[in-house]
Amino acid sequence: MKILAGNSNRALTEAIAAYLGLPLAKCQVRRFADMEIFVEIQENVRGQDTFIVQSTSYPANDHLMEMLIMIDALRRASARRITAVLPYFGYARQDRKQGPRTPISAKLVANLITHAGADRVLTVDLHAGQIQGFFDIPTDNLFSARDLVRDIKDRLPLDNIMVVSPDVGGVVRARALAKRIDAALAIVDKRRERAGESEVMNIIGDVAGKSCILIDDIVDSGGTLCNAADALLQQGAKDVYAYITHGVLSGGAVARIAASQLKELVITDTILSTEAIRLSRNIRIVSIAPLIGEAIARIAKEESVSSLFD
Secondary structure: OEEEEOOOOHHHHHHHHHHHOOOEOOEEEEEOOOOOEEEEEOOOOOOOEEEEEOOOOOOHHHHHHHHHHHHHHHHHOOOOEEEEEEOOOOOOOOOOOOOOOOOOHHHHHHHHHHHHOOOEEEEEOOOOHHHHHHOOOOEEEEOOHHHHHHHHHHHOOHHHEEEEEOOHHHHHHHHHHHHHOOOEEEEEEEEOOOOOOOOEEEEEOOOOOOEEEEEEEEEOOOHHHHHHHHHHHHOOOOEEEEEEEEEOOOOOHHHHHHOOOOOEEEEEOOOOOOHHHHHOOOEEEEOOHHHHHHHHHHHHOOOOOHHHHO
16 A cells, blocks of 8 residues: 655645554655646555545645646556545535536546546545535545544533534534534524625524534635624624634635634644644644544455444
């Protein structure tokens, strides 16, 4: 088995390799002067079970192209099996037509990965589970809830917890986590009554006196999260935490979170954290390297991956 690291999140790849007790395969991914990507696998991979770990995070297109070229390099080097490990699948939000004459980019990216030569895909908390069907190769979608639940149980009093979905679309995810910690569920109903007017946020559920946990898969600008925290506190919530898998945190998101009423935002390391994130007073990172490492080990040994979540 060989583990290869792209440039998107080398720290996570090294942690996965350490969990598996393996060195990273020698691989050079560099740029020519015009930013054209060049890949060289610097050790023999013929007949090997290979895993490329690469999140398609910022800059998404560069990291995606790196992965495609690494897949092609392994295929031409006669690797026995190539698994594309995408802790963060960056195009997952474009999983349907948003309007007339718009693309379904998640399907296009799935086709690119498949046709480049990947034999299998491993990812974490897809934005929409049905994206697995976009791939014509076996696809495993891991759930970070196992690790987040462990963190919640270690740090928060479970007798006064309310799990909250920040929008109606995330109810299934929030309900699953609430069930695992035996907590009640609330929903933030966000609507804009008229064009040009601010959004009205109604809370479905009694959150008065509760420690609320907002749960979602992606935090990007952080606006929805901060507004939801404000609405919950206005309804009498004791304090508000957020547990999010993928910390995209683009633009001024980190400053927005720092200035918000969120007591703590917990994210995983599927995306490499910036220095601003690491220094933020109310953002904490939980590693899911052991989860991905265990899934890789089970794939290599042809064992069940779904049993990780039983």
